[in-house]
Amino acid sequence: MASGNEEEQKGITVKKGENFSEWYTQLVVKAELADYGPVQGTMAIMPYGYAIWEKLQGVFDKMIKETGHSNAYFPLLIPESFFSRESEHIKGFAPELFWVTKSGNRELGERLAVRPTSETMIYNFMSKWIRSWRDLPLLLNQWCNVMRGEIKATKFFVRTSEFLWQEGHTAHATKEEAEREVMLALGFYTDIFEKYLAIPVIRGMKSDSEKFAGAVYTTTVEAIMPDGKALQSATSHYLGESFSKHFGVSFLDKEGKNQNVHTTSWGFSTRIIGALIMLDSDDKGLILPPLIAPIQAVIVPIFYSDEDREAVWKAADDLKHKLEKKGLSVKFDDRAERSPGYKFNYWELRGVPLRIEIGPRDLKEGSYVFARRDTGEKLKVKSEDAVITTSKLMKDIQKNILKMNRQAMKDRIFIANSYEKFKIDIGTGFVKANWCGSAECEAKIKDETTATNRVIPFGEKKKGKCIYCGKETDLIAYFAKSY
Amino acid sequence: MASGNEEEQKGITVKKGENFSEWYTQLVVKAELADYGPVQGTMAIMPYGYAIWEKLQGVFDKMIKETGHSNAYFPLLIPESFFSRESEHIKGFAPELFWVTKSGNRELGERLAVRPTSETMIYNFMSKWIRSWRDLPLLLNQWCNVMRGEIKATKFFVRTSEFLWQEGHTAHATKEEAEREVMLALGFYTDIFEKYLAIPVIRGMKSDSEKFAGAVYTTTVEAIMPDGKALQSATSHYLGESFSKHFGVSFLDKEGKNQNVHTTSWGFSTRIIGALIMLDSDDKGLILPPLIAPIQAVIVPIFYSDEDREAVWKAADDLKHKLEKKGLSVKFDDRAERSPGYKFNYWELRGVPLRIEIGPRDLKEGSYVFARRDTGEKLKVKSEDAVITTSKLMKDIQKNILKMNRQAMKDRIFIANSYEKFKIDIGTGFVKANWCGSAECEAKIKDETTATNRVIPFGEKKKGKCIYCGKETDLIAYFAKSY
Numbered sequence: 018m019a020s021g022n023e024e025e026q027k028g029i030t031v032k033k034g035e036n037f038s039e040w041y042t043q044l045v046v047k048a049e050l051a052d053y054g055p056v057q058g059t060m061a062i063m064p065y066g067y068a069i070w071e072k073l074q075g076v077f078d079k080m081i082k083e084t085g086h087s088n089a090y091f092p093l094l095i096p097e098s099f100f101s102r103e104s105e106h107i108k109g110f111a112p113e114l115f116w117v118t119k120s121g122n123r124e125l126g127e128r129l130a131v132r133p134t135s136e137t138m139i140y141n142f143m144s145k146w147i148r149s150w151r152d153l154p155l156l157l158n159q160w161c162n163v164m165r166g167e168i169k170a171t172k173f174f175v176r177t178s179e180f181l182w183q184e185g186h187t188a189h190a191t192k193e194e195a196e197r198e199v200m201l202a203l204g205f206y207t208d209i210f211e212k213y214l215a216i217p218v219i220r221g222m223k224s225d226s227e228k229f230a231g232a233v234y235t236t237t238v239e240a241i242m243p244d245g246k247a248l249q250s251a252t253s254h255y256l257g258e259s260f261s262k263h264f265g266v267s268f269l270d271k272e273g274k275n276q277n278v279h280t281t282s283w284g285f286s287t288r289i290i291g292a293l294i295m296l297d298s299d300d301k302g303l304i305l306p307p308l309i310a311p312i313q314a315v316i317v318p319i320f321y322s323d324e325d326r327e328a329v330w331k332a333a334d335d336l337k338h339k340l341e342k343k344g345l346s347v348k349f350d351d352r353a354e355r356s357p358g359y360k361f362n363y364w365e366l367r368g369v370p371l372r373i374e375i376g377p378r379d380l381k382e383g384s385y386v387f388a389r390r391d392t393g394e395k396l397k398v399k400s401e402d403a404v405i406t407t408s409k410l411m412k413d414i415q416k417n418i419l420k421m422n423r424q425a426m427k428d429r430i431f432i433a434n435s436y437e438k439f440k441i442d443i444g445t446g447f448v449k450a451n452w453c454g455s456a457e458c459e460a461k462i463k464d465e466t467t468a469t470n471r472v473i474p475f476g477e478k479k480k481g482k483c484i485y486c487g488k489e490t491d492l493i494a495y496f497a498k499s500y
Numbered sequence: 501m502a503s504g505n506e507e508e509q510k511g512i513t514v515k516k517g518e519n520f521s522e523w524y525t526q527l528v529v530k531a532e533l534a535d536y537g538p539v540q541g542t543m544a545i546m547p548y549g550y551a552i553w554e555k556l557q558g559v560f561d562k563m564i565k566e567t568g569h570s571n572a573y574f575p576l577l578i579p580e581s582f583f584s585r586e587s588e589h590i591k592g593f594a595p596e597l598f599w600v601t602k603s604g605n606r607e608l609g610e611r612l613a614v615r616p617t618s619e620t621m622i623y624n625f626m627s628k629w630i631r632s633w634r635d636l637p638l639l640l641n642q643w644c645n646v647m648r649g650e651i652k653a654t655k656f657f658v659r660t661s662e663f664l665w666q667e668g669h670t671a672h673a674t675k676e677e678a679e680r681e682v683m684l685a686l687g688f689y690t691d692i693f694e695k696y697l698a699i700p701v702i703r704g705m706k707s708d709s710e711k712f713a714g715a716v717y718t719t720t721v722e723a724i725m726p727d728g729k730a731l732q733s734a735t736s737h738y739l740g741e742s743f744s745k746h747f748g749v750s751f752l753d754k755e756g757k758n759q760n761v762h763t764t765s766w767g768f769s770t771r772i773i774g775a776l777i778m779l780d781s782d783d784k785g786l787i788l789p790p791l792i793a794p795i796q797a798v799i800v801p802i803f804y805s806d807e808d809r810e811a812v813w814k815a816a817d818d819l820k821h822k823l824e825k826k827g828l829s830v831k832f833d834d835r836a837e838r839s840p841g842y843k844f845n846y847w848e849l850r851g852v853p854l855r856i857e858i859g860p861r862d863l864k865e866g867s868y869v870f871a872r873r874d875t876g877e878k879l880k881v882k883s884e885d886a887v888i889t890t891s892k893l894m895k896d897i898q899k900n901i902l903k904m905n906r907q908a909m910k911d912r913i914f915i916a917n918s919y920e921k922f923k924i925d926i927g928t929g930f931v932k933a934n935w936c937g938s939a940e941c942e943a944k945i946k947d948e949t950t951a952t953n954r955v956i957p958f959g960e961k962k963k964g965k966c967i968y969c970g971k972e973t974d975l976i977a978y979f980a981k982s983y
Contacts, residue, residue, distance in 0.1 A: 052628065052629070054574075056579060056612060061574045061575065063629075064571065064640070067573055088547065089550045093614070093647065115600050115602070115603050116602040117601075118600075118601045120597070121595045129539060131576070142535060151837065162573075164577075354634065
């Protein structure tokens, strides 16, 4: 696509470490992941970017179905009156809503918001679908588009008005069960990040100022980007009875008593692809973890004469077939109009984990050349070992990317014992500090540094003094500037 | 879900042949396929209905990927100016558009339409993505929601303002190639209907009055419903250069000459589930063809004492496991609070192709009772033959549903040799008649009977007189009232 011009394909012209923002944009455009839309804040997800999303969808959909969740679909347009029922919720979302006011030439009686999230709409249905304890738990999920007006500059995947996501919405008979569900979903997200995207995260709670509008509490997985900014990537909320009361979602328990359900909601979005691009990459482009790479290995034929061609093609086809039988996703790049060098750059930019070169010399020696995308390492592999080596490399590459990202995260976590130190390190990574727990200190820090409280980590406590007010506390939080 | 009240679950209270419309609504609600939304014309697709959609998505997605198409995602909101570029297109869609005019408190500079279809948006991107012959063909597909204002009464799946669909959009270097693509997509739809949904269709062309707004021509697959109305279910359009000219989608050919691309678009929507409900069903509820049934077999345990329970449970678990190993989707309905009779009705309503009853008496005899949903037939099956019999029955049931629907369609096609006969039969099915091809006769017929020209069948010609004006012609068309 748009590959008519050789010049354009020549790769990213700036270094990741030197001009991160420009590098990011070039990567997205040149690897054909996304393109700017005609309206400010919008983008199209191009086939290769969408294929990554499809991989993530596949993995996540399996997780939720194996644990008893079902997909469903709810209306896009939400009546204004629905938002007003939960006062925190409307406060949180009002400035970001897109309003439909007309249908054809007819002015609508009540204006309708394009969904920014579907709690209110789904509770409207839950109030009809849930009658007794037999209907619980109700474990729903929706894959859909949502819109939230963005006033800041558009950034592919990370900051766009419209994005794609999944939103889980569940109703339970008890608080305990709902809270277990919140943690179950957070576990899915942890796996998505660490096991599939090879990106380590900090798991914990959002502060009251940062939680979801209307939630009792919000749990989160937070990752830190190479430019030192945090990217909120997936959240799981315990909503208690705050929505079920307002929407009348109640049930008759086994004793025949009417009770409000306890609800949860949780979501991750195409934003996650932003984190993937920033972290699973280098100067040359993407480095996709094999478990979410749409193409896991690419075979590039190398030949110098027409008579070589046939043998090379046959070997390539043969290997592709064998690898596919093992469940691997393989591309044979047989474009006649492109040189091997062009193809090397093309697939490196797109982050394909493994390149397999097949040429007449290799065939004579009964071997192929394997090139790892993560390390750049080249290996000569005997043709009879090609399949087993590929399988092994997939595991190695997956592990190695996580290892590299773990090290990088370590390097981006700073411990601050003084506000002076805090102010120096903030902007280069997570700053871990004691915090008294007050919204006032949090707000002051935000005002003075633009950094927010990203996450209060699970299971980490340490006696010390609040980084802002100096009060004794054992609470710890990770602060960072963020996208 | 919503199953607290036993009464409600008792099945459909009217007969399909007596009050078709009420029967349809009851089926949808009682089988928990969908529910009305809070805004007129909207609905939620409930988990079981959505599971059917997911099966169809899975089948279709495989078809398009195997033939080189890729999924992508494009913005929901389309600037008004885009629509105006293709005059026929805006004329066709203007009355149905939902308009976003505000974001937060800010009035938008240009109002934005919620997409009714994405030709204009996608051509905006294609104009950037296509430069040379190397970029062609560009074969895209999008799974998404679309909105078209509906003024007629809401009907689940069939007539709602918002629906889900796939829209294929392809660009080609030549007319011939684009026309082959149109037929390829129509082939996919034919398979979806006949091979998967077990619903026979008439394949052919739409008349100029009925074609897609902006198309050179539209091909269609049309099915006829039990109430004699046609349901347009999937269409595939050849758009020629009409859009590419207006959106500047051109390419440099191998000779370096600039040329407009030839485009196609094609789609099917959740409307198809309406056809499924109407045709794959009887008085008791759905009769799902095994190839698209979310649950292909349900095991219902029957026991009278606690000591029976263990043996029955073990046998059921065991059989479920064996069937799943064969790739079948099986549900073991182990709800303690429900009687076998309740469960029989519950799964019959939901159309599960095969019910397997396991009770202590059966176990003693080393057999199970199989009940086919399509014929109601009960069979005693030896336990060692259970797996092979199930596999065989899946094929038999699939075939039998298609056979029944073929016979039903035959009975709903009438041949009219006079306008008098035409007027008598119209409203009870397809009326097949000679037609001179003029838009005038078509319009008159519509005015006088409310029936439209549904499809000009491929490969069927017959000398005769136009049913309206009497002019000699060899053109044939199928007319019907429609949803």
